[in-house]
Amino acid sequence: MLYHSTRSLExxxxxxxxxxxxxxxxxxxxxxEEIPYININTCLRESTxxxxxxxxxxxxxxxxDMPTLVEKAYRGKFQTEELTPTVKAGDFTVLELFRGPTSAxxxxxxxxxxxxxxxxxxxxxxxxxxLILTATSGDTGxxxxxxxxDVPGVGICVFYPDGGVSAVQRAQMVTQEGSNVxxxxxxxxxxxxxxxxxxxxxxxxxxxxxxxxxxxxTANSINIGRLAPQITYYxxxxxxxxxxxxxxxxxxxxxxxxxxxxxxxxxxxxxxxLGLPVGMLICAxxxxxxxxxxxxxxxxxxxxxxxxxxxxxxxxxxxxxxERLLYFMSDGDTAxxxxxxxxxxxxxxxxxxAQLHQKIQNEFWAGYCDDEKASATIRSAWEKxxxxxxxxxxxxxxxxxxxxxxxxxMAPMVVLSTASPYKFPGAVLKALAEPESADEFxxxxxxxxxxxxxxxxxxxxxxxxTERHTDVIEKTQMLSYxxxxx
Ligand SMILES: *Cc1c(COP(=O)(O)O)cnc(C)c1O
Numbered sequence: 001m002l003y004h005s006t007r008s009l010e011x012x013x014x015x016x017x018x019x020x021x022x023x024x025x026x027x028x029x030x031x032x033e034e035i036p037y038i039n040i041n042t043c044l045r046e047s048t049x050x051x052x053x054x055x056x057x058x059x060x061x062x063x064x065d066m067p068t069l070v071e072k073a074y075r076g077k078f079q080t081e082e083l084t085p086t087v088k089a090g091d092f093t094v095l096e097l098f099r100g101p102t103s104a105x106x107x108x109x110x111x112x113x114x115x116x117x118x119x120x121x122x123x124x125x126x127x128x129x130x131l132i133l134t135a136t137s138g139d140t141g142x143x144x145x146x147x148x149x150d151v152p153g154v155g156i157c158v159f160y161p162d163g164g165v166s167a168v169q170r171a172q173m174v175t176q177e178g179s180n181v182x183x184x185x186x187x188x189x190x191x192x193x194x195x196x197x198x199x200x201x202x203x204x205x206x207x208x209x210x211x212x213x214x215x216x217x218t219a220n221s222i223n224i225g226r227l228a229p230q231i232t233y234y235x236x237x238x239x240x241x242x243x244x245x246x247x248x249x250x251x252x253x254x255x256x257x258x259x260x261x262x263x264x265x266x267x268x269x270x271x272x273x274l275g276l277p278v279g280m281l282i283c284a285x286x287x288x289x290x291x292x293x294x295x296x297x298x299x300x301x302x303x304x305x306x307x308x309x310x311x312x313x314x315x316x317x318x319x320x321x322x323e324r325l326l327y328f329m330s331d332g333d334t335a336x337x338x339x340x341x342x343x344x345x346x347x348x349x350x351x352x353x354a355q356l357h358q359k360i361q362n363e364f365w366a367g368y369c370d371d372e373k374a375s376a377t378i379r380s381a382w383e384k385x386x387x388x389x390x391x392x393x394x395x396x397x398x399x400x401x402x403x404x405x406x407x408x409x410m411a412p413m414v415v416l417s418t419a420s421p422y423k424f425p426g427a428v429l430k431a432l433a434e435p436e437s438a439d440e441f442x443x444x445x446x447x448x449x450x451x452x453x454x455x456x457x458x459x460x461x462x463x464x465x466t467e468r469h470t471d472v473i474e475k476t477q478m479l480s481y482x483x484x485x486x
Contacts, residue, residue, distance in 0.1 A: 001061050003030040003224065006327040007338035015060035016120035019113075019225035022218050028337070029320070030224045031327050032059065040275045041249070044239040048083045049074055051239075052112075052232040055274070059228040060116065064123065069115040073229075077101050077111055079456070084108065084233040086240040086414070089387035092400060093246075093414045095237045095255075098390075102172060103420035103456045104313075105264065106143035112229040113219060114151045120225075121153060131214035132156040133200055133482070135193040138169035139313050139419070141183070142176070144219040149178030155214065157182040157482055159193045162472050166312075167440040168423055168459060175465035182485040183469035186478065196478040203479065212483055221263035222320050230267035231274065237414045238276055247412055252279035256400035256415045258392040259283045259291060260314040262321035264416065269325065269363065279411050284399035285368040286311045291319060295366035298357035300340075301349035310371050310427035311391040313419070318344070326352065329359050365407070367399035374398065378421075378431035388453045391427045393417040421447065422459050 003018040004010060005028030013021070018030040036058040043054050049070050057066040074083055079099040087094045100107025121130060132154060134144050141158040148156040160173060162185035173183045186193045200209065200216070207215050221227070234255065241247045255278060257265040265283055272278035285292050287307040294300040302317040309315055326337050336353075343350040352360070369377065377394040381387050389397060396415045404410060421428040425443040429435050433450055435443050441463050448455050473481055 001036060002033045004033065004334075005029070006031050006323050006334060007341065008334050014062040015224070016062040016123055019060065019063065019116050019120045019223060020124060020126070020217070022220070022223045026338075028334075028341070029222050029324050031324055031332075035270075035273045036061070038274055043235060044242065044249075047081070048232065048236050049081075051235045052083075052229060055231050055235065056112070056116075056228045058274070059231070059270075060225070062123070063116055063119050065119065069112070069119055073112040073115045078107075082236070084236050086237050087387065089381065089415075090385035091413065092397065093237065093241065093412065094387060094389075094393070094417050095233060095414050096417045097233060098417060098420045098423075100143075101146045101458060102139075102142045103423055103459055104139040104143050105416070105418040106139055107146070108233060109221070109226040109229045109263075110140075110143040110147035110219060113223065113225045114147045114154065116225040117217070118151055118153055126215070128208075129214045130154045130217050131212075131482070132217050132219050133159075133197050134219050135159045135190065135197040136165070136173075137161070137190045137312055137315070138165040139423070140219065140221075141165075142169065142172040145173060145176045145178070145181050145183065148219070149176065149181055151180070155180045155182075155486075156219070157184070157485060159184055159186050159197060159478065161185070161190045161193050162187050164189055166424065166426075168425070168444075168462065171462040171465070172459075174467045174469045175462065176468065181469075182481075183471075184481055185472040186475050187472065188475050192475045196475045200479060200482065209479070209483065220320075221261050227263055227267055227270070227321070230264060231271045233416075234268050234271035234276055234278065241412060241414075250277050251412070252277050253412045253414060254279040254282060254400075254403070254409065256282040256284055256396045256403065256413060258311070258314060258396040258416060258418050259285055260316045260319065262291070262319040262325065264418070265364075266321045266324055269328070272363070273328070280403070280409065281364050282396075282399055282403050283364055283366040284396045285366070286314045286374070286395050287368065287370045288315050288317060289368035290317055291322070292366040292368045294322075295360060295364050298354070298360075299349060299351045300344065302344065303348040309391075310374060310424065311395055313392060314395065325360070326356070330356050365403055367402045369395040369398040375427070375431040377401075378428055382432060382451070388421045388428070388451050389417060390419040390421045390424050392419050420456050420459070421453070422455050
């Protein structure tokens, strides 16, 4: 199946090449020429790994040996063979995406991406090593490190803002083992680290840094190899509801998705296009509510301050994957997408045509939840249903409640849970009780004592682990750092 850019019908590459390249040469994102066919009934009867195999094979048909890749990616790495279990919590079904090796939903995609990338590399006869460069505000870095650690033919270098990630997130990254990993703090904020990485890509010629043989790539969610594995858990949630007799085949199910870069919720839209009976896709934001405004008004305007919130993975003003939605919803109008993206970069805003806006509103509903509301939701969800959510999940929960109150649509609601509460123990604890300590690891213990919810194994032993990556550099030193770390 051929892929091309969201901004033109070029280049036409197969799915393996699209995974290798990540981003199209014109700056657009890769999209498939057509939506593939899958047999929904057969797919829904499979195990989660069986579903992953069918769905990822359909999306990326040129990547061979998919059952083996899926096995290698997931078997034994998650807390359960189901990978992404669902739990009843009051009137909602919570889809838990954080049962993977780093307790973040990004594990679902970042366990799979290294398998897809190395297979694509092998099939294309690439001999050069691939170097993954990533800037992280916390969650992506660790999930990418865990996914790529000791993967042959690939190296990974993660930059995070010095003092700009939580103590838990820092500990997760600096204790990472593996012979091919580098982790480094950059003096500055997340934007500085991200701009630094973008500058490295800009300094590359033919995808390589001057005097360096490695081909640069990214683990960012713009890669189609990250998006495809995320479609699976929408099917998994639907099949759970079917199996429990809560719905009949064909019944519509709504999904509420804590949204940042729009990758997670776009996977839900693709699940719908593949034929899954998805009802409304509910886009939940925090105080950075640029997507709420867009879906409600049709105008995207990034010219606003970025708020630091208790759900940092959603602190985003430019949601990259929205570009793919504009492509699909405009029936593949690449000229329009190119024009809108140009406006976004030169003017900081764009408005979509009324008809396109209407189409988006038929499928998506949006709302947002500030920190105060998120705290109140963590508390009320815990008190009313006994479910302990992290601040990102709380946003999804609160906006799902808002959707029902405003629309009266009481169709079954699945709330996507994107992080373990123990990744953000301070904020979760504060919502429930007075913290006894400012130390995040002691807060974890206090939270566990208070709620009886166990700390995930990968987080509980972190303080005792050896710190392996203690480098701190200036942003001007990133290039020399990458070249030295071989
Ligand atoms: C990345 C992330 C999100 C946002 O997902 P997108 O695909 O970027 O929309 C939400 N919650 C958590 C915990 C995350 O790590």
